[in-house]
Amino acid sequence: NAGVTQTPKFQVLKTGQSMTLQCAQDMNHNSMYWYRQDPGMGLRLIYYSASEGTTDKGEVPNGYNVSRLNKREFSLRLESAAPSQTSVYFCASSPRGASTDTQYFGPGTRLTVL
């Protein structure tokens, strides 16, 4: 049982390049989330998917797109990377996304945009 896995662990991009961050969970959770963590900023929600087939914007969605490919996988795409998107990205999942469910986080992807 791997929990929440993220690939890649590290990535360096040039401004304008695109890439997709992958996330998968094997806990049969309904809800999945993408956060970014910047120094001194805590965790900020980019997008979330309350259930398979649905996605919604979080606090900081600009410059990102997401795809809930199936119940297990939730990807985050940067179409044209900018230096302001340099950050550590965390994917998380929770059983229902409501009530008192806690969120389980992946190990993170450290992205640098030059």
Place this chain on the structure above:
Amino acid sequence: DQQVKQNSPSLSVQEGRISILNCDYTNSMFDYFLWYKKYPAEGPTFLISISSIKDKNEDGRFTVFLNKSAKHLSLHIVPSQPGDSAVYFCAARVLYSGGSNYKLTFGKGTLLTVNP
């Protein structure tokens, strides 16, 4: 507008003593509060939570206190151990997206260092 505030970026305590991490919030619609612990190069892990209808929740060495009138919560770790050294995030839950989903709002975190 930062709705969840952890005003101490860092805290250092001696092994065996009590660690007290504080968190303040501004949104009275928050109905559930959580603490997460994060080690370097790892994702945050859930530690303990408390509903807004309670004022205390205890789990082993960890106790969370909630003062709704002051919009303040605190995490107590007794006794502190070197393995507790990590960044601790306070998070609060609120209804979102027209009242159909919940989301978490995180504080900036407090780095706890427990010295042997």
